[in-house]
Amino acid sequence: MMVVTEHIGGGPLVVSMPHSGLKLSPGLEQRLSPEARALPDTDWHIPELYDFLAPLNATIIAAEYSRYVIDLNRDPSGQSLYPGQATTALVPVARFDGEPIYRDGEAPDTVETEARKRDYFEPYHAALERALERARSRHGYAFLWDAHSIASEVPRLFEGGLPDLNLGTNSGASCAPVIEAEAVRMMQAATDFSSVSNGRFKGGWITRHYGRPELGVHALQMEIGQNAYMGGAPGYAFDPAKAARLRPVLNSIISAALDAAAEFHAGASS
Numbered sequence: 001m002m003v004v005t006e007h008i009g010g011g012p013l014v015v016s017m018p019h020s021g022l023k024l025s026p027g028l029e030q031r032l033s034p035e036a037r038a039l040p041d042t043d044w045h046i047p048e049l050y051d052f053l054a055p056l057n058a059t060i061i062a063a064e065y066s067r068y069v070i071d072l073n074r075d076p077s078g079q080s081l082y083p084g085q086a087t088t089a090l091v092p093v094a095r096f097d098g099e100p101i102y103r104d105g106e107a108p109d110t111v112e113t114e115a116r117k118r119d120y121f122e123p124y125h126a127a128l129e130r131a132l133e134r135a136r137s138r139h140g141y142a143f144l145w146d147a148h149s150i151a152s153e154v155p156r157l158f159e160g161g162l163p164d165l166n167l168g169t170n171s172g173a174s175c176a177p178v179i180e181a182e183a184v185r186m187m188q189a190a191t192d193f194s195s196v197s198n199g200r201f202k203g204g205w206i207t208r209h210y211g212r213p214e215l216g217v218h219a220l221q222m223e224i225g226q227n228a229y230m231g232g233a234p235g236y237a238f239d240p241a242k243a244a245r246l247r248p249v250l251n252s253i254i255s256a257a258l259d260a261a262a263e264f265h266a267g268a269s270s
Contacts, residue, residue, distance in 0.1 A: 003123045006151045009037030011057030017070035019043035021063035031106035043149045043210045055227040059131045070116045073204035141216040152225035164228040165195035168221035174211025175218035182260040190249040
């Protein structure tokens with residue numbers, strides 16, 4: 001059973017794609033509500049959107065299984081990332097719109113939750129940890145880009161429409177300030193796309209857990225409003241024309257932040 005796809009690159013950039021998977025564990029589909037079987041809360045088409053990463057010599061860690069199996073970007077202890085705000089759990093039982101994922105009586109119990117942590121959560125994070133340590137050992141630092149997307153309107157989670165580009169750095173704690181500043185500068189330069197830094201999405205567990213700039217690991221999350229690269233619902237269709245406009249923007253943000261990281265560590269070692 002392949003839980004995670006790994007593409008190994010030689011640069012300091014590690015791109016995590018924890019919510020793009022579409023597989024379900026054996027027998028799970030029959031337990032889901034009819035609406036949930038369409039996997040509406042998927043980070044749709046993220047690998048296709050980020051098809052420009054090869055020249056950046058990036059390592060890519062991508063989930064094979066749906067977030068409905070287990071959410072790889074939640075605290076494994078079960079603690080909420082956004083206390084007091086609506087969110088979803090490590091093993092979610094409600095969709096983003098608040099409706100149930102499972103048919104009556106089919107939600108997982110504690111034993112099943114622990115098994116999913118062992119079988120799906122732990123292998124993904126073991127691969128991510130290896131990738132970050134490999135990059136840090138080779139370059140003296142690692143740059144983690146956590147790639148996400150979400151429907152541009154989810155009333156239960158946020159009011160109104162979400163900006164196209166939502167950068168999260170755990171309010172500046174997950175990377176060196178100069179790296180965040182360069183990412184924000186390039187994001188704001190892309191005037192065709194609305195953007196915000198550390199707004200509704202400040203970075204999930206991956207950003208907060210692995211982002212340790214004092215140890216040479218810098219982490220940023222990018223949450224993209226899906227209207228920026230997808231057609232309208234239903235169907236979750238990829239829009240090649242929209243994606244073609246967005247890809248150079250994402251590339252410019254990542255590249256500028258990568259350059260800032262290299263300069264930051266070159267200065268620190270001189």
